[in-house]
Amino acid sequence: MSAPAKVNLHLAVGPLGADGYHPVETVMQTLELADEVAIRPAACFEFACSVDLGLPHERNLAYRAARAMEERFGRTLDISITVEKRVPAGAGFGGASSDAAAVIAGIAGLWGVDPGTPALVDVARGLGADVPFFLVGGAARLTGRGDILAYTLPSLEAPVAVIRPAEPVSTADAYRAFDAFEPSVAPDPRVLENALRAGDLGGSVAALYNAMTSSSVGLVPAIEDVLTLAGSADGVLGAAMTGSGSGVFGIFREPGDAARCASAAREAGYWAVSTALSPRGCTVKRD
Numbered sequence: 001m002s003a004p005a006k007v008n009l010h011l012a013v014g015p016l017g018a019d020g021y022h023p024v025e026t027v028m029q030t031l032e033l034a035d036e037v038a039i040r041p042a043a044c045f046e047f048a049c050s051v052d053l054g055l056p057h058e059r060n061l062a063y064r065a066a067r068a069m070e071e072r073f074g075r076t077l078d079i080s081i082t083v084e085k086r087v088p089a090g091a092g093f094g095g096a097s098s099d100a101a102a103v104i105a106g107i108a109g110l111w112g113v114d115p116g117t118p119a120l121v122d123v124a125r126g127l128g129a130d131v132p133f134f135l136v137g138g139a140a141r142l143t144g145r146g147d148i149l150a151y152t153l154p155s156l157e158a159p160v161a162v163i164r165p166a167e168p169v170s171t172a173d174a175y176r177a178f179d180a181f182e183p184s185v186a187p188d189p190r191v192l193e194n195a196l197r198a199g200d201l202g203g204s205v206a207a208l209y210n211a212m213t214s215s216s217v218g219l220v221p222a223i224e225d226v227l228t229l230a231g232s233a234d235g236v237l238g239a240a241m242t243g244s245g246s247g248v249f250g251i252f253r254e255p256g257d258a259a260r261c262a263s264a265a266r267e268a269g270y271w272a273v274s275t276a277l278s279p280r281g282c283t284v285k286r287d
Contacts, residue, residue: 137281
């Protein structure tokens with residue numbers, strides 16, 4: 001399974017609610033950059049991850065996805081799961097959520113579960129806000145806590161440079177910092193959505209917005225440096241932070257410009273790769 005990263009093209013966040021959560025309006029888009037999740041039949045349940053995330057398996061979202069599928073469908077987990085990490089953690093690119101969605105989709109395929117059954121979305125929503133989106137991928141508008149897929153949108157097609165400062169941002173800390181800021185009025189997401197529907201790359205990039213940027217920059221000042229680096233690169237159309245950070249992406253017209261931006265970021269000491277926007281969610285790759 002290919003488990004793609006994502007970026008937020010639009011992220012508006014409302015005030016903290018009585019339920020302890022912030023309402024979210026977001027437009028997300030998947031990337032070609034992806035983790036690889038191998039799911040195979042086995043004599044007993046086995047789970048491995050190529051990167052030590054400092055978590056016991058029981059807290060790994062992909063592992064929890066497997067256990068959630070076991071509970072929901074009452075089946076024995078006679079499978080082996082291996083997660084090959086390529087998407088950086090703690091950066092807002094959604095790697096953990098995408099891995100979980102890949103596990104859900106992969107197990108459903110092994111067990112002959114209809115991929116369109118609402119039960120899979122229910123399992124995904126129980127794991128985290130971004131997980132349902134990765135079952136679909138491409139571009140989509142999400143509401144609620146970011147876990148309700150309102151509708152899909154036409155995907156952008158463009159090269160991208162993705163950059164991550166060394167320091168991650170804790171999502172919980174970012175939202176606490178956000179609550180301390182004066183609320184601002186978010187732009188109407190329909191401007192972005194209309195540009196997407198028209199296939200207007202320049203208009204879509206001009207409408208990039210992330211309400212979390214200032215609060216996350218306060219926690220990790222290097223985010224501002226990376227935004228400046230990406231936003232001033234040759235050939236860049238625009239740059240923004242993704243999620244609650246610390247990851248940043250720049251959108252370009254030419255792949256060579258995205259590659260040169262990523263190279264410059266690596267020379268400056270950041271993790272960075274060039275990739276592209278993708279119309280696909282978690283995708284099965286058969287051996």
